[in-house]
Amino acid sequence: MSKFEIVKPGSGNPKEPATPKNVPNRGGEANPSGIALKEQFSAAILRIDVVNGETNVLVETAKVLDIVRWLHDDATQSYEYLSDVTAVEHRDLSMPIEVVWHLRSIKYRRFLRIKTQLKKGTKLEVPSVWPVYKGADWLERECYDMFGITFAGHYDLRRILMWEQYKEGFPLRKDFPLRGRFSRSEQLRQALDANPEAKYSMEELSVADAFEELPLDMRARIASGEKTGE
Amino acid sequence: MGLTSIPHSASPENASSGPEIISIEPKGGDGWVTTRLDFLVNWGRSNSLWPMPFGTACCAIEFMATAASKFDLARFGMERMSFSPRQADVLICAGRVPFKLAPIIRRIWQQMPQPKWAISMGACASTGGMFDNYAVVQGIDTIIPVDVYVPGCPPRPEGLIYGIMMLQKKIMTERMSNKSIRDEMEPDPSSKLYIPASRIDEISEPFGNSVHQTRSAP
Amino acid sequence: MATKRTIEVELSTSGLTRDGKPQRVPLVTGGDTGVALAEPPSLELDGEHMLINIGPQHPATHGVLRLVLELDGETVVRCIPHVGYLHCGFEKIGEYRQYNQIIPWTDREDYLNSIGNNVAFALGAERLFGIEITERCKVLRVIAMELSRIASHLVWLGTTCIDIGAFTPFLWSFQERENIYNLLEGWVGARLTTSATRVGGMAADIPDKWLEGLRGFVSTFPKTIYEVDRMLTKNAIWVGRTIGLGVMSPDEALNYGLSGPMLRASGVAYDVRKDFPYLDYETYDFDVPVGTNGDVYDRFLVRVEELRQSVRILEQCIKRLPDGPVNVDDPRVILPPKHKATSEMESMIHHFKNVMEGPRPPVGECYVAVESPKGEKGYYFVSDGTSKPARWRIRPPSFVNLSAIPKMVEGHLLSDVIAINASIDIVMGEIDR
Numbered sequence: 001m002s003k004f005e006i007v008k009p010g011s012g013n014p015k016e017p018a019t020p021k022n023v024p025n026r027g028g029e030a031n032p033s034g035i036a037l038k039e040q041f042s043a044a045i046l047r048i049d050v051v052n053g054e055t056n057v058l059v060e061t062a063k064v065l066d067i068v069r070w071l072h073d074d075a076t077q078s079y080e081y082l083s084d085v086t087a088v089e090h091r092d093l094s095m096p097i098e099v100v101w102h103l104r105s106i107k108y109r110r111f112l113r114i115k116t117q118l119k120k121g122t123k124l125e126v127p128s129v130w131p132v133y134k135g136a137d138w139l140e141r142e143c144y145d146m147f148g149i150t151f152a153g154h155y156d157l158r159r160i161l162m163w164e165q166y167k168e169g170f171p172l173r174k175d176f177p178l179r180g181r182f183s184r185s186e187q188l189r190q191a192l193d194a195n196p197e198a199k200y201s202m203e204e205l206s207v208a209d210a211f212e213e214l215p216l217d218m219r220a221r222i223a224s225g226e227k228t229g230e
Numbered sequence: 231m232g233l234t235s236i237p238h239s240a241s242p243e244n245a246s247s248g249p250e251i252i253s254i255e256p257k258g259g260d261g262w263v264t265t266r267l268d269f270l271v272n273w274g275r276s277n278s279l280w281p282m283p284f285g286t287a288c289c290a291i292e293f294m295a296t297a298a299s300k301f302d303l304a305r306f307g308m309e310r311m312s313f314s315p316r317q318a319d320v321l322i323c324a325g326r327v328p329f330k331l332a333p334i335i336r337r338i339w340q341q342m343p344q345p346k347w348a349i350s351m352g353a354c355a356s357t358g359g360m361f362d363n364y365a366v367v368q369g370i371d372t373i374i375p376v377d378v379y380v381p382g383c384p385p386r387p388e389g390l391i392y393g394i395m396m397l398q399k400k401i402m403t404e405r406m407s408n409k410s411i412r413d414e415m416e417p418d419p420s421s422k423l424y425i426p427a428s429r430i431d432e433i434s435e436p437f438g439n440s441v442h443q444t445r446s447a448p
Numbered sequence: 449m450a451t452k453r454t455i456e457v458e459l460s461t462s463g464l465t466r467d468g469k470p471q472r473v474p475l476v477t478g479g480d481t482g483v484a485l486a487e488p489p490s491l492e493l494d495g496e497h498m499l500i501n502i503g504p505q506h507p508a509t510h511g512v513l514r515l516v517l518e519l520d521g522e523t524v525v526r527c528i529p530h531v532g533y534l535h536c537g538f539e540k541i542g543e544y545r546q547y548n549q550i551i552p553w554t555d556r557e558d559y560l561n562s563i564g565n566n567v568a569f570a571l572g573a574e575r576l577f578g579i580e581i582t583e584r585c586k587v588l589r590v591i592a593m594e595l596s597r598i599a600s601h602l603v604w605l606g607t608t609c610i611d612i613g614a615f616t617p618f619l620w621s622f623q624e625r626e627n628i629y630n631l632l633e634g635w636v637g638a639r640l641t642t643s644a645t646r647v648g649g650m651a652a653d654i655p656d657k658w659l660e661g662l663r664g665f666v667s668t669f670p671k672t673i674y675e676v677d678r679m680l681t682k683n684a685i686w687v688g689r690t691i692g693l694g695v696m697s698p699d700e701a702l703n704y705g706l707s708g709p710m711l712r713a714s715g716v717a718y719d720v721r722k723d724f725p726y727l728d729y730e731t732y733d734f735d736v737p738v739g740t741n742g743d744v745y746d747r748f749l750v751r752v753e754e755l756r757q758s759v760r761i762l763e764q765c766i767k768r769l770p771d772g773p774v775n776v777d778d779p780r781v782i783l784p785p786k787h788k789a790t791s792e793m794e795s796m797i798h799h800f801k802n803v804m805e806g807p808r809p810p811v812g813e814c815y816v817a818v819e820s821p822k823g824e825k826g827y828y829f830v831s832d833g834t835s836k837p838a839r840w841r842i843r844p845p846s847f848v849n850l851s852a853i854p855k856m857v858e859g860h861l862l863s864d865v866i867a868i869n870a871s872i873d874i875v876m877g878e879i880d881r
């Protein structure tokens with residue numbers, strides 16, 4: 001079957017991988033993709049530095065999707081694997097929130113960290129990389145759930161870990177207290193209030209546009225507010 | 231006569247005084263047995279508990295180890311895991327219960343028919359354990375009534391077995407004449423809580439070291 | 449669809465031949481030997497779609513996963529997973545604890561692989577502190593990681609077999625897990641929640657004669673693998689229930705961010721141990737099994753082969769374990785010996801400072817990934833120079849793997865959903881954190 005050609009990592013990088021030793025805190029060998037990015041997107045690349053052996057590229061928020069798409073598609077970069085999407089808020093509340101993408105190139109055995117900064121007080125919004133990497137789907141939803149950062153272009157940005165009616169805010173923000181904002185009894189009351197069956201209905205499926213494909217009578221029943229499936 | 235092998239000490243009262251709980255007539259022959267209905271029913275119940283494993287986290291792995299070959303929970307009449315709450319006697323909550331799971335464990339408890347008991351396995355289920363944060367219920371006894379708490383993080387299989395034996399002992403002391411123990415607890419319709427809110431806040435208070443560990447820096 | 453693929457199967461209830469050997473009775477279909485795949489049922493049937501809710505409390509969801517399925521007859525049209533029922537705020541708690549204090553949390557996050565997580569966390573923290581661990585510690589950590597890979601795959605094997613309808617391998621695998629528990633208990637004192645590492649070393653060196661125990665395990669464990677292999681690999685029922693399900697092509701698998709056995713079963717030979725090595729894995733001799741079809745059956749084969757490879761690595765570890773100290777000689781992170789702490793003033797102050805204030809890494813960040821049994825497990829630290837991380841992020845492999853389940857179950861039967869879900873090897877503690 002032609003579809004299943006075994007992908008061998010490192011085909012573009014003859015160097016044998018080895019455990020990194022004595023990695024300096026600052027500086028060191030940089031990932032060549034940083035330079036390539038600078039050439040390709042000169043103005044959108046704000047800073048490139050090497051921290052603990054990993055190359056950080058700080059980019060302009062609006063350009064994230066273009067940059068990531070280029071890294072994914074370009075044959076000399078070939079970052080086909082998205083490890084992680086997450087955000088960082090610093091304890092110093094005046095510092096901007098950072099959104100971080102960890103990319104891997106399986107072909108060249110490279111690791112790259114893309115970062116962008118979001119000023120507090122503005123709308124926390126970054127482009128979604130979901131159109132490039134399907135794996136970003138839940139990672140971005142989680143980031144939204146925990147930090148309240150919206151990913152423009154994500155098809156279904158809902159809370160994922162907390163329940164949808166969760167009222168206390170975004171737990172991983174630094175202004176969120178460790179034990180939550182409400183008293184324990186209030187938290188429990190709200191949790192028990194969340195109807196577990198509420199998400200077990202055709203309405204929810206319509207999130208993914210099932211509605212149009214449903215039989216007419218079922219659509220009528222849903223439109224009338226009748227609960228299905230109970 | 232199978233029943234003669236029941237240890238009499240299984241019932242706490244007969245140790246002190248009172249008539250024999252089991253007597254066999256005529257002595258030494260295949261006659262009849264007289265006993266107390268309470269005793270017989272409790273004996274039957276306690277030795278054929280059908281557990282409903284509500285396993286969420288690490289404790290569930292130890293629960294599985296308890297049920298597997300080495301520790302063999304079947305020796306205690308519990309080999310029949312009942313994954314449907316409607317056919318279960320004892321809810322074993324093994325693992326942490328976050329708030330998102332609270333309505334579900336409540337629902338499962340309500341679906342179980344009487345007589346029913348609950349075992350809270352592990353520090354998290356009993357008190358919230360090391361997760362004193364925004365997400366985790368500080369003890370499932372704020373949601374459902376619990377009969378036996380098994381401490382440990384996770385409890386060793388021996389610990390769980392000991393907890394189960396304690397539950398069996400507890401069942402042996404139940405009296406049919408006491409109707410109230412079989413009453414369903416109805417939550418307060420407005421707050422959905424069984425126990426008063428102030429009490430929940432009180433038992434969820436941080437204690438010990440965790441009081442001092444609320445600073446995120448330095 | 450892999451319709452042409454055939455696997456020679458043995459009927460599980462084989463009779464004996466005349467010379468007393470088990471008889472092989474291949475299933476014959478259309479002149480071909482092997483199990484024929486049923487055509488996927490057509491989606492053309494008219495009628496109402498039905499909604500089925502599986503979980504959060506369900507024996508086959510391996511924890512508290514919830515799947516809402518839209519069914520057409522018995523065929524899955526759409527699957528919507530719900531996670532978060534075990535969200536316990538690990539990452540938030542990490543910001544309130546010192547580095548060494550976080551290690552007990554790493555046990556409980558992917559609790560099938562607890563000692564492996566300890567190692568991964570320590571590796572990340574050491575990168576941040578700029579510490580190079582000792583040679584003995586490296587080998588001990590490799591032993592820890594491979595033991596925990598075996599332990600985790602064993603739980604996967606047992607629970608998957610139960611899901612698909614075989615009970616015996618569950619008992620076998622938990623029997624072997626008890627052996628691993630015994631080893632771990634002898635080493636760190638705990639069966640499951642090990643907390644075995646510290647920044648810069650291990651909580652304890654292995655006790656005397658411990659290696660004997662490990663040697664015993666390494667020599668007896670392959671027998672269990674062999675038994676599992678004999679029972680399942682050519683079992684007609686097993687093959688019939690797993691083959692051709694949940695197929696992911698290499699490109700899809702990469703794009704969905706799958707990792708670990710899931711990715712390798714799809715034909716991508718990406719293994720963090722080989723491609724971004726840590727703990728000198730490049731000096732060990734082991735193979736990375738790769739599947740060629742990307743279905744549930746291949747994932748099973750890959751995992752069983754990984755068990756064998758882990759045993760190989762363990763054998764090499766036993767041979768090369770060097771003598772020497774376990775902990776680095778770095779007063780920033782390592783406590784003074786107990787007898788000094790109780791007799792010398794300086795050591796006592798040092799001990800007090802290290803425990804109460806905690807070691808402080810320089811400002812910086814790092815992402816350290818290891819090959820956990822589930823896939824690429826990464827810990828991302830951001831340090832702002834204080835003794836507690838400003839951000840501690842867990843890159844959960846099974847979270848990302850699970851996010852592909854709607855794609856994988858589409859068009860399969862309801863009963864196949866269970867097999868596919870089992871093949872992902874999810875552990876909710878890690879998915880929801």
Ligand code: SF4
Pocket residue numbers: 287288289290324325326351352353354355359382383384385556641
């Ligand atoms: S008590 Fe410990 S082992 Fe049990 S669920 Fe909680 S953290 Fe896990």
